[in-house]
Amino acid sequence: MENIAITQEVKPPNTSKGPVKWLQDNLFNTWYNTILTCLALVFLFFVFKGGLTWIFTQAEWEVIPANLQILMIGPYPIEQAWRIWIVLCTLFVLLGLSAGVWKGLVLRISAAIAIFGLILLLIPLDVVKNSEAEYAVLEFNFNIIYLIFLKRTWLLGGLVLFIVTFFLGRDKNVLKRWVIGGWVLSLPYTMMVLHGFGENSVSTTHWGGLFLTLVLAAAGITMCFPLGVLLALGRRSQLPAIKWVSTIYIETIRGVPLITLLIMGSVLFPIFMPGDLQLDKVLRAELALILFSAAYMAENVRGGLQAVPQGQVEAAQAVGLTYPKTMLFIVLPQALRAVIPAIVGQFISLFKDTSLVTIIGLLDLLGIARSVLANPTWQGRYIEVYLFVAAIYFVFCYAMSYVSQKIEADLGVGKH
Amino acid sequence: MRKIGFRLLVLALAFLMVLPLFADDHESILDKVKKRGKVVCGVHGGLPGFGFLGEDGKWSGFDADFGRAIAAAVLGDPDKVEFVPLNAAERFTALQTGEIDVLIRNTTWTLSRDAELSTDFAPPTFYDGQGFMLLKSLNITSIDQLAGASIGVTAGSTTELNLADTMRSLGIDFNPVVYEDIDTLYSSYDAGRVDAVTSDKSQLVARRKDLKKSDDHVILDVTISKEPLGPLTIHGDNKWNDAVSWVVYATFFAEEHKITQKNVKSLKTDNPEIKRFLGDSGEMGKKLGLPKDWAKQIIIAVGNYGEIFERNLTPIGLPRGVNKPWTQGGLLYAMPFR
CATH class of the missing domain: 3.40.190.10 (Periplasmic binding protein-like II)
Known part of the structure; x- marks a missing residue:
């Protein structure tokens, strides 16, 4: 019997980790890479030095706290601002309940939003005005901190509500149906509270700032998704009428730039309508955004539908499921899961597209920024104002992207 | 019976559709x-x-x-x-x-x-009226002296048309530089890429404040359009x-x-x-x-x-x-x- 060496000494692969190892492997592995790294570092140093020096020493940031109110809510009357806070608190309640009921991913996302709220609570952006209407230099004394907290009682209240409702909703499966119902009703509820009735109602000509941007984006996202799914299903339908209507719709809308739709909504549409039947200006812009995004959403969803094997549908039919049930429980869950990145990408681009409403004279965040720059007091503060606006857009877009990554990881997209 | 009901419905709808035509629009x-x-x-x-x-x-x-x-x-x-x-x-x-x-x-x-x-x-x-802004150091006081100069203007505006009309009627050769965007127009002018910039005087005055050295710029005393x-x-x-x-x-x-x-x-x-x-x-x-x-x-x-x-x-x-x-x-x- 031959003696077979059953063991052979193999050097284990070098698995040492850590920043030093990573640097060695990726930035300094060859002499030319070392040179490139050094050059890039020098370049970055000068870019950052210029940028940071400007941000911290040359920029005149007082334009932001002075105009914070209009950047956030535009010409919305400040004595009616409680409406916005009520809506925010309601959302926190819904978030808290959802976090408690579903836990897991929902809890992590809600917690992230709550932590973001907490950070906002602590950022002392709204510098206190002194009697000469000049802006006091920031000093970390208790008085200012107290005043800032006073202004933010609402936000604090919202966060407290979030925590309370989280514990209330914990492990109560009965609540699931109610919470879903709450989310479905939240959009019309929000609009009603924000607009109000009777004498104290706030017409949409007073809506503006980040608030308008968020309303446009939130309503756009929640409405364009179901519409897009329906259009995608319609395009794959066996019924020629539905199929052709959906196809023509999608192709027509995709063949037209968003700005054309917005201008049509704001300039042409009112001319077609009879005198007394005028639609609200914000509503017209919102409709244009929804109709536009729905066409793109439909194509994203259709991509997902094509990825679902035909066998799934056949199997569903074999066990006797109706068409709606087949779609709702078999096909769509698989299809949507496959195209989460594309769908979230569409949401993010819709969020940024809301800034186009500036062109039809609505004062969203960007429109307000331009209005601030037209104020003789703050003329020439372009870079400060636009940087601030860009930072806000980035925070929201990145948040959406982050949530989508978490959902993907949770569903194991791309892994199994 | 059902048919009559349907006809009535159609009539009612048709009536509703023409109703706005009779609306009293003469109220001031x-x-x-x-x-x-x-x-x-x-x-x-x-x-x-x-x-x-x-x-x-x-x-x-x-x-x-x-x-x-x-x-x-x-x-x-x-x-x-x-x-x-x-x-x-x-x-x-x-x-x-x-x-x-x-x-x-x-x-x-x-x-x-x-x-x-x-x-x-x-x-x-x-x-308002259309005017010109340029560097004081050029020592220009009238339009005639703008011969050969490059003049910045925004695209598609009546401003562009006024500029061309005026210069043609005076027989002055000039080099129009057309910008799509107002901000670009003024930042180019500030960077010295055009000799002069033309627009409504109220805008020139308001924009002059944003230039790097606003005191070095002057708005000519001439007005070439009525606004x-x-x-x-x-x-x-x-x-x-x-x-x-x-x-x-x-x-x-x-x-x-x-x-x-x-x-x-x-x-x-x-x-x-x-x-x-x-x-x-x-x-x-x-x-x-x-x-x-x-x-x-x-x-x-x-x-x-x-x-x-x-x-x-x-x-x-x-x-x-x-x-x-x-x-x-x-x-x-x-x-x-x-």
């Missing part, structure tokens, strides 16, 4: 405004000095103040006005469809706009147009006769015209369909023309120029209050 906007209790005024969403959102969320600027003056005259309260920011394309549509009652948004009074669009103009509140800017109302509503026009005249009149926000309440006078103006005698307000003290309310709310100008346009560095009372050699001429 003046009456609508009184009923509604507020004036809806279209303004520019962000034009330095003329219309912008103040830090407190209230609209400010020269145009916005005239909107307040109308509210003060018609409703006795300058705050009973709702401002709607509009862009250049939709401003006339908004007026035609009744979304706004009056448009005060830097709109030049031209023949085409008066005749073709269904709009009527009220007296201009600001006489009378004023309020607009919908075509055919004479009652409303009269009210808006006389609100403008009232601000002119007050400056002419030195009636100011401060002295209007305690003013004692024997001048019969001023008495009529203040509503102490005569029935000027009634004739216009306005309250007796309508003009007084305007002055209490926003002051006379000079005060409105100094509050909004002097801070951005605009000189009065021709926007002075006719008694001082300007163009502001109030029709007589009698």
